Amino acid sequence: MRFLLALGFLWGPLALGAEWPGETWAESTDLTALNPTGWASNLSGAFWNPETRRLWVCTNGPAKFWSLSEDGAGSFALEREYAGTGDLEGITQIDAASDRVFVIDESARILRAYRIDTGAAAGSWTLSDIPDWGNSGPEGIAFVPDVWLGQSGFVDGSGVAYPQSVHGSAGFGGVLFVAIQTNGWVYAFDLRTDGTQTFVGRYLTSRTESCELAFDASTRRMYILHNTGGNWIEVTDLTSTLVGGDRKFTTMSEIQVPSESNIEGFALTPAATVSGTPGDRWSFFTDDSAESGALRWFRELPSNMTKHAGDNQTSRAGEAVSVPPAVVARDAYGNPIPGLAIVFSIESGGGSITGGNATSDASGIAAVGSWTLGDSASVNTLSAACAGLSGSPQQFTATVQPSMPASTGVGSAALVLLCLVAGFVRVQVTATLDRVRRFH
Ligand SMILES: [Ca+2]
Ligand SMILES: [Ca+2]
Ligand SMILES: [Ca+2]
CATH class of the missing domain: 2.60.40.10 (Immunoglobulins)
Structure with missing residues (x-):
C-alpha cells in the first residue's frame, strides 16, 4: 500500500474533487484510546451497523476484529475482541444473517463468517474469480440487499439487469461487493449459504486502487475509498457504463479524505433513519499506519x-x-x-x-x-x-396581487357610457345651434 500511495502522490489526483465536508482530522474524535495496543498498526476495515449501533473494525495482522458499542448518546465502548484467520482487510454484516460478521482475507481471497455471540467460524467462501494478486487483492467489502439493487439500476458484468440475488432462500438476499487493490476493481458476488457463490461481475472505479466499501441504503449510494493520490472517497449509485470492454461504475462525486496517511477503512452512518428523520451524520476512518490515531470518529457532517x-x-x-x-x-x-x-x-x-x-x-x-x-x-x-x-x-x-374590485369595473363602464351620451348630446346641441344661426 505504501508503494501505491507514493505513486499516487507522483500522479496526483486524476480529477478535481470536493473538499471534505466535515471537521479536520485533528478536530475529529480519536477512539484509539479504547484499544491503543491492538490498533497501533494494521487497523484496516470498518463497518457501522445502524440497527445494533455497533462499529466493527479489523486488523490485517494479527487477524483480529472487534465490536464497539455506542450507547445512543455518543459514547463508545470496546465490546469484544474476536480472533480470525489470515490477512483481514475488510469487514461487514449482512441483514439476512445478522447473527454473523463477515471478514475478507486478502491474500487467500477467502470470505469468512463468524458468529457474533460465540466467535465461532460460521462459513467461508473462496472467491477464486478474483485473480491471485497476493497482497494487492481484496481490501474491503460491503453488502447491498435486493431492495436496493433493484432501485439502483445495478447490472451484471455483461450489462444485464441484476435486481436481486438469483439464489432465493439459498442465498442472502443481495450481492456482496469486494474492493480490490489491483487496478481499483470492485468485484460482485451473489453468495449462497452453502459456501459457494455466483460471480456477478467486476467494475472499474474512478481510481486504480480501491481499499474499502461502505453502502448507505438510505441514499442508495456506495462509497469507495481509494488509498491513493492523497486518499479519495468516490460516490457511485451502482449504475455502470461500458468503458473499453469493461463495466465502470458511474462516479457521482469524489471527496478528499482529510488525511494523506495510510487510510484503509471508512464507515458512515445512514443519511436518514428508517422512520424518515435525518441520521447521525457521522463517519469513521481507520489509519493503517496510525501516525495520528488509528480510529477516527467524525461528527460534523450535517445534511x-x-x-x-x-x-x-x-x-x-x-x-x-x-x-x-x-x-x-x-x-x-x-x-x-x-x-x-x-x-x-x-x-x-x-x-x-x-x-x-x-x-x-x-x-x-x-x-x-x-x-x-x-x-x-x-x-x-x-x-x-x-x-x-x-x-x-x-x-x-x-x-x-391587488385585484380590481368588481364595483370599479361597473363604474368605469358607466363613465364610458356617460361620456358617449355627453358627446352625443353635445353634437345634437351644436347642430341645433347651427340650424338656429342659419335661420337667423
Ligand atoms: Ca491493511
Ligand atoms: Ca493485506
Ligand atoms: Ca493489500
Whole structure:
C-alpha cells in the first residue's frame, strides 16, 4: 500500500474533487484510546451497523476484529475482541444473517463468517474469480440487499439487469461487493449459504486502487475509498457504463479524505433513519499506519435543506400559487436524501395549504401539495422544516396581487357610457345651434 500511495502522490489526483465536508482530522474524535495496543498498526476495515449501533473494525495482522458499542448518546465502548484467520482487510454484516460478521482475507481471497455471540467460524467462501494478486487483492467489502439493487439500476458484468440475488432462500438476499487493490476493481458476488457463490461481475472505479466499501441504503449510494493520490472517497449509485470492454461504475462525486496517511477503512452512518428523520451524520476512518490515531470518529457532517422551487411568487388572494414551494434535502456529501419527512406550514398571511406533511422523493425533493394565499394585504409566508437538517426551516414568501374590485369595473363602464351620451348630446346641441344661426 505504501508503494501505491507514493505513486499516487507522483500522479496526483486524476480529477478535481470536493473538499471534505466535515471537521479536520485533528478536530475529529480519536477512539484509539479504547484499544491503543491492538490498533497501533494494521487497523484496516470498518463497518457501522445502524440497527445494533455497533462499529466493527479489523486488523490485517494479527487477524483480529472487534465490536464497539455506542450507547445512543455518543459514547463508545470496546465490546469484544474476536480472533480470525489470515490477512483481514475488510469487514461487514449482512441483514439476512445478522447473527454473523463477515471478514475478507486478502491474500487467500477467502470470505469468512463468524458468529457474533460465540466467535465461532460460521462459513467461508473462496472467491477464486478474483485473480491471485497476493497482497494487492481484496481490501474491503460491503453488502447491498435486493431492495436496493433493484432501485439502483445495478447490472451484471455483461450489462444485464441484476435486481436481486438469483439464489432465493439459498442465498442472502443481495450481492456482496469486494474492493480490490489491483487496478481499483470492485468485484460482485451473489453468495449462497452453502459456501459457494455466483460471480456477478467486476467494475472499474474512478481510481486504480480501491481499499474499502461502505453502502448507505438510505441514499442508495456506495462509497469507495481509494488509498491513493492523497486518499479519495468516490460516490457511485451502482449504475455502470461500458468503458473499453469493461463495466465502470458511474462516479457521482469524489471527496478528499482529510488525511494523506495510510487510510484503509471508512464507515458512515445512514443519511436518514428508517422512520424518515435525518441520521447521525457521522463517519469513521481507520489509519493503517496510525501516525495520528488509528480510529477516527467524525461528527460534523450535517445534511442540509435548501429551496428547490416556488419562492417569491405572486397570486391573488384566495388563489393558489402556480408553483408549489419545494425544498431539496442532501447529505453532507451532496447526495439527495429520499424518504425524509418534511413539514410545510403557514407562518403568516392566512391562507391554506394541502399536503403539508411531505416526503422527499428519490431526488431529495419535497413539495407542498398547494398553497392558497390569504386575503391579507401583507406578504404571505410558508415554512418547510425537518429537524436535524442544516438550513431548516426554509421560508417561502408570496405576495398578494391587488385585484380590481368588481364595483370599479361597473363604474368605469358607466363613465364610458356617460361620456358617449355627453358627446352625443353635445353634437345634437351644436347642430341645433347651427340650424338656429342659419335661420337667423
Ligand atoms: Ca491493511
Ligand atoms: Ca493485506
Ligand atoms: Ca493489500
